[in-house]
Amino acid sequence: MNSEFKIFIELTRLNKPIGIMLLFWPCAWGLAYSYSLNNNLNQFLYYLLLFFLGSVLMRSAGCIVNDIVDKDFDKKVKRTKKRPLANKKISVQRASIYSIVLCLFAFFILIQFNKLTIFLGMASMLLAFSYPYMKRITYWPQLFLGLTFNWGIIMAYVATTNNISGNILLLYLAAIFWTLGYDTIYGSQDIKDDEIIGLKSASIKFKNNLKIFVATSYFIASLIIFFIFKDSFFKTYSMVFFIMFFLSLIYQLKKFDKLIPKSFLEAFKINNLSGFFLFIGILLTN
DSSP states (O other), X not given: XXXXXXXXXXXXXXXXXXXXXXXXXXXXXXXXHHHHHHOOHHHHHHHHHHHHHHHHHHHHHHHHHHHHHXXXXXXXXXXXXXXTTTTTSSOHHHHHXXXXXXXXXHHHHHTTSOHHHHHHHHHHHHHHXXXXXXXXXXXXHHHHHHHHHTHHHHHHHHHHHSSOOHHHHHHHHHHHHHHHHHHHHHHGGGHHHHHHHTOOOHHHHTGGGHHHHHHHHHHHHHHHHHHHHTTTTTSHHHHHHHHHHHHHHHHHHHHOBTTBTHHHHHHHHTHHHHHHHHHHHHHTTO
């Protein structure tokens, strides 16, 4: 593999697609919910593709910005010290150019939607590019990530309906708690290193009660989701997938163990399935 291309793949984490999917699934939930209201299959499939491509581009650009901001911290953390910017495989200038190009491609996708969606997409940039600084000033960067990563729920719904409903805001809230849970699991990999270098996270704040905190976050997310879809929850096929979503969250709680560091990443990755199960569950409520 060409060295420059390999560095680009590492820089954008395209070799670790879980981040792309966790950005994409909330968009898919918003589209699935709006599809249950208008039944426009062609529009649904087209927008699903656009939001997937947008997720790939924006997550890749976000990773680069994150690594530029954190390069001096990353080289002090075991898990991140081999990242291209941390070990100086690539310059900040070249990495910045990559990020700008990716954002330009993402903007081209964004302008395929209505004006309100374009406005929301531009507003999301403020969240995306301020997120890397949150771990310096608050123990709640996971909450800020939840606000950022799940913005696509609202964008996807608005792209189809050109309005915002109370239920879509509730689904956004549920997704924030979902992210608060899974990113606390993910951040637990770096607790020791983060404490040494002075970074903050919910993983550190609740390190003595990790399972209780994650379980509470997942419970709140599940409760909100049940409330939104309670009228159609007991349709046979959708119920199966809603239950699988809930069980996948419970399995994560059973899976991770603070005495087994690799279990945190294993539990975190299960959320790709969680996102898929909820997507199908929402789709089948139609």
